[in-house]
């Protein structure tokens with residue numbers, strides 16, 4: 001249902017006396033989501049995951065320039081179509097509880113979101129009640145303002161706001177961060193259920209274990225570039241992963257011995273090549289200067305000159 005190819009995002013900023021400067025933060029991201037699927041986008045902090053979500057929904061700040069192609073259900077996803085679809089056909093679970101309106105009681109926020117998705121007032125109220133029940137948000141929470149509830153509850157209200165309208169595509173940006181382990185499991189289970197009911201779920205997270213537990217496919221990104229996309233089961237088979245960064249992530253998983261590797265944070269900007277090149281033991285000259293093309297593998301797709 002969603003197909004994004006060669007996404008780039010750059011921000012214009014005014015430097016000291018040198019006029020407008022462009023900083024590219026996403027260079028080559030690829031994402032697709034089918035109905036019935038959970039696709040995880042995994043990457044460390046600053047990899048560009050939230051910006052990817054905002055680019056799909058058309059809610060980047062005005063100084064952002066977006067490149068690449070977007071399609072939804074086979075049609076080009078223009079900025080106007082993004083506006084028309086968001087809130088009803090496409091919904092976002094934002095990363096921060098700061099997106100809740102501090103001046104509106106939480107029940108009213110969720111009823112309003114349901115109404116915006118096209119439900120009647122009566123259906124919206126019923127859906128709000130159902131979803132609060134599902135998330136264990138009792139009647140005592142309904143009348144509260146966001147600052148009067150705990151962070152974990154606010155996070156669940158945020159998810160309720162996004163899921164109450166039954167959007168076809170749900171983009172969940174770190175939906176489990178800040179939740180206790182039991183709520184994490186419930187939330188993941190709910191996302192899987194939504195996919196099994198035919199929705200498309202784009203799960204943005206830095207938690208590989210959580211992502212692998214419910215996803216059909218996983219897309220690994222690094223410094224604004226999608227390095228590898230594979231079926232989630234590839235993480236269970238040694239040798240199925242191709243990119244050295246993805247392999248490093250695999251080695252660092254608890255079940256594979258927690259082997260540390262560098263490059264998990266602070267990627268250096270390479271001269272247009274693979275963003276992982278400076279941390280990669282296999283890097284050769286082209287890795288530093290040429291963006292590797294997207295190659296099909298037995299398991300999915302990879303961007304690596306050594307694939």
Ligand SMILES: Nc1ncnc2c1ncn2[C@@H]1O[C@H](COP(=O)(O)OP(=O)(O)OP(=O)(O)O)[C@@H](O)[C@H]1O
Pocket residue numbers: 011025043044045046047048049050051052061095206
């Ligand atoms: N409005 C902006 N102007 C300039 N740079 C920005 C802007 N918003 C984000 N960035 C930069 O873009 C990069 C990607 O940001 P993004 O929020 O998408 O990362 P992320 O992968 O979601 O990280 P996290 O896991 O911490 O949420 C970061 O380096 C960030 O500083």
Ligand code: NI
Pocket residue numbers: 049050051095173
């Ligand atoms: Ni983010």
